Amino acid sequence: MRGFMTDFDPVPVVRNMKEHFRLYSLGSVPKEVNWVNTAMKDFNTLHAQDETFFDEVNITVQEEPNSAGEPEILGLLASIGIEKGKPFAPDARMQKILAEAAAVGTTTMRTILFRNRAEDVVIGPGSKSWEVGFAGGSYEFEHDGVALINSRARFHFYATGITPAMVKPPVGAGSQYVIGLRDAEGKALDGSKTYRIHIPPNVPAKRFWDITVYDNQTRSLLQTDNPYPGVTSIDKSIGPWGYACL
Structure with missing residues (x-):
């Protein structure tokens, strides 16, 4: 769920969310949402990229009903020892296999994303x-x-x-x-170098355009002194003509 700010003022967005957003199980009575202020706080939302990734998968399998997954996927997980209601305790042989699988999987994913053909x-x-x-x-x-x-x-x-x-x-x-x-x-973009990007005027966006800088290791916002690592047409410094050179 996202809320768009006007003039970088989050107060109206937060107020609107609290007044109208509800999250509850289908068929149950709506309850008040427990809101937690996470502003200016860091959270690690990344999955592991080594063999401990499979420990995270096991946690999900144990916490969720089997009906939440697909039989084919659950079958594949069961073949490596991840099955609901059973302990996941890979021996040394399986640990080595899982470590190699995680390394190959991570390399494959980065190739598909950063060097897709x-x-x-x-x-x-x-x-x-x-x-x-x-x-x-x-x-x-x-x-x-x-x-x-x-x-x-x-x-x-x-x-x-x-x-x-x-x-x-x-x-x-x-x-x-x-x-x-x-x-x-x-x-490939190099974090040790400086780049320039030119945004022409009259970008065909009804509400706004936005350029955000991400870290290619975390796929999250680049951690800098600026809480908003990017530039947007909402920023008044861009000017009414909508032109920017960064």
Whole structure:
């Protein structure tokens, strides 16, 4: 759930959320939400990238009913010792296998995201810098009954949630995402270097445009002295013409 600020003032957004947002189980009586102020606090929301990742998967399997998962996935997990109601205690042999699997999986995911070669990922012919944030054309990551595995993996390695409005947003609503992973020459962005990006005037965005800088290790906001590591057309310093050179 997101709320958009006006003039960087979060108070109206927070007030609106508290007055109207409710979260409860289907069929139960709505309850007041326990709101926790997390402003200016750091949270680690990253999954492990070594063999302890499978410990996290096991926790989820133990906490959730089997009906929350797919039989095929639950079967694969059971084959490596992760099964609801049973202890997950891999021996030395299995620990070695899981460690290698985690290393290969992490490397594969980073390659799919940062060096993807699929044609539907490129934002335009000949582009060396920009890619579409969402590839595949289906928020369910399916096409003609075929699962778009790489598109799904790519998206969820750097993002959290998905909605139909991200795929084909109605006119005047929804959101569109573009990712810049390389410079104009196609070289990977380097945190030790300085880059310039030019935003032309009259960007065709009804509400706003926004450029946010992320850390490629955490896929989270770059941690700097600025709580908002980026620039947006909402910022009055951009000017009414909507032009920016960063």
